[in-house]
Amino acid sequence: MRSLAARPDAKALGLAAVIGSTFFLGLAHGIGYPLTAVSFERWGAPGWLTGLAAGMPALAALVLLPFAPRLAFRIGLVPAMAGGCAIGLTGFILMPLMPSVEAWLVLRFMMGVGLLFPWLLGETWINAAAEEASRGRVLSLYTVALFGGYGAGPVLLGQIGTEGLQPFIVAGLALSLAVLPLVAAASLAPRIDGHAGGNPAAVAKLVPLGMSAALIAGVLEYAYIALLPSFASRLGLDEATGLGLVTAFLWGGVTLSFGFGWLADRMNRPKLMLMMLVAFPLVALVSGLATALPGAALAATFLLGGLACAFYTLGLAILGERLRPADLAPANAAFLVLYQVGTLAAPPVAGAAMDAVTPWGFLMAVIGFGLAGLATALMLYRIESRRKTA
Structure with missing residues (x-):
């Protein structure tokens, strides 16, 4: 008997869950970047510091990526993705409590570490589960979800404003919603082991x-x-x-x-x-x-x-x-x-x-x-x- 995750309908549901999660992940990113830039400008930070803050998630990814696969598959696919979202959520909770350039630089790096896992493992899940005949279209839907969420972030931020707690609450809610479909589809995740922690x-x-x-x-x-x-x-x-x-x-x-x-x-x-x-x-x-x-x-x-x-x-x-x-x-x-x-x-x-x-x-x-x-x-x-x- 085939495992549940191997059934075609189960694969489709699992892919839908990851793609849906990716939209909310992109939405959180799309709020975080302009919110940081606007706040730094309000605090009178020089442009190079604003640019450094924007680069913190990328720097975190560069530091962690060589070790991330091995670490992720020790934890488990879905727990690592959900845990990464939880780290990002923690960052959004701490940002309004620590309103300073120095603190936000550290928090943006920390959030970059966390949000790397749902990004890396979501793409791995999709590529492992997609059928070869439709791989390009499935991955394109993933790209649509990621960039659609990313593009929706600044638009939503323009509606709710950049001051007060509301933007942090909305971004945190987006990451919470990103976790829900992953947890619901945990049994549908593909089994990826063997050399998953390789070089x-x-x-x-x-x-x-x-x-x-x-x-x-x-x-x-x-x-x-x-x-x-x-x-x-x-x-x-x-x-x-x-x-x-x-x-x-x-x-x-x-x-x-x-x-x-x-x-x-x-x-x-x-x-x-x-x-x-x-x-x-x-x-x-x-x-x-x-x-x-x-x-x-x-x-x-x-x-x-x-x-x-x-x-x-x-x-x-x-x-x-x-x-x-x-x-x-x-x-x-x-x-x-x-x-x-x-x-x-x-x-x-x-x-x-x-x-x-x-x-x-x-x-x-x-x-x-x-x-x-x-x-x-x-x-x-x-x-x-x-x-x-x-």
Whole structure:
């Protein structure tokens, strides 16, 4: 008799639970980042400290990820995910009780440690449970939930305000709601053991092309998210137009994700990745040069967001396609390390380029990022092709 988690309907329910949980996890992140930035500004903190606070979760992930898979599977899949949410909830409880820059830097790092576990293990669960024929679409739904929650956070924060206890209560409630479907579906979680606590770096070498997609996604997403308003301002566009371009980029990532997931289930995934890397610099050029035509700029930026975010989904799909379930957790840890490296490295480089060649240095930088990604992916694709024929 098959185990409960092995039944197709049980797998679907388990996937639905993780995807639903991911939305609330994204919502908590989407509240936490702008709430921290606005509070630091209110307290008169310098910009570099605000940036440091924004980078604390990424720093926590980089520190912990090499050890996270082994630790998580000693605790158990669902207990580790729920415990991580509980650490994040504790952070939101302590923030209004400790209203200082120094305390919040520590709390943001602590919350980054906690919220790493539902992020890492949720992706592992989904990739282990998804059927190969629908893997791209399932992962795209995960991406929609994550970025949809992330995008909804600032909108909700705009409605409830950033002062008083209400934003902390709402963020804590979001993390509580993230735990409920996980606990309800605990018996449906896939069994992942064996080498689940293995070396992330060693497993990453098995899928270099899929790993490169994580770095590319982090670089391309955050270069735009961090600097697109500044680029628009230096072009002489008003603030509303700049924010509109960021909104178009983010919602392009959410809206077009399923379409790229559908393509990933019907095409050779490495070849699709190469095609996307060819398209990205071209669309970036159009979006930058079309800023005098608001409608064209919004449409091109919308497509650009879809392309940038799709690299994350596609990279995860390549991992799930090529690795055993036992290897998914350490591979996903390495994947997230590369993604975080991209998110941390790209904005300063693109910002420096924009300062050096105002304003077009930004556009030159992101096109350069895309071309570098294409060259890297082509090299890795050829290496993998030679391995298969050897």
